[in-house]
Amino acid sequence: MSPRRPAPGVDPVDRLSLAATFGVDDPVRATSDRWVGQLAAADRADIVIEAVGHQVATLSHAIEATAFGGTVFYFGVADDEAYPISMRLMLRNNLTLKSGVTLDRRRMLEAAGKFAAGHPELLGTYLTHTFAVQNVDDVQGAFELASRPVPERVKIAIAQ
Known part of the structure; x- marks a missing residue:
């Protein structure tokens, strides 16, 4: 894994006042599609946490934002039975997608x-x-x- 880099937090709502409390070094006020669309390859992260939930698109954006060999964690309650994701991107970038529910x-x-x-x-x-x-x-x-x-x-x- 790479050394720790600044952790961005992406939200279309201005959350600057909350950023430090939640460990966000780089608060980004943007939608996830706009953010990932301008993200340079060198800025892709080893670990991406998708915590919005309920949205098919944000999971796809999280996958796009993940560096080669990285891991995407998906949290939230899925509203849809199936979420289409790019298996080509998952396989070519050797990505891992982790999710789950609380069992105990x-x-x-x-x-x-x-x-x-x-x-x-x-x-x-x-x-x-x-x-x-x-x-x-x-x-x-x-x-x-x-x-x-x-x-x-x-x-x-x-x-x-």
Whole structure:
């Protein structure tokens, strides 16, 4: 593997104020197709994490952004049964695609709780809005907020 290089974070919403908290050295305000379209071969990464989820195109862009012999990690919940990807690009660049689901949810939730307790500043930055499930207006507000690109919104929770 190459030495660590600056880690870009690509988002069409301005997330500059959150970049350092999440380990992003190079915040890029662009759509993933525009970003990967101008990415030089020397700037392709050994490890690319696609954490948008729910989008066929962003997985393809992550594959395009990966250097020869690199690995793409795909996180999120797939909305579609099948995601078409370029097997030619995967094979010619000797890429690895890794994904999966949490099998032992109880253990993982316990580990996540411990991690969150040890890093309260991260959780406070990541979970930006909480709405009460008992209040229908709150639930509607959560949906409306999630539907708009807002720089101050990262993740939303609906709690009891």
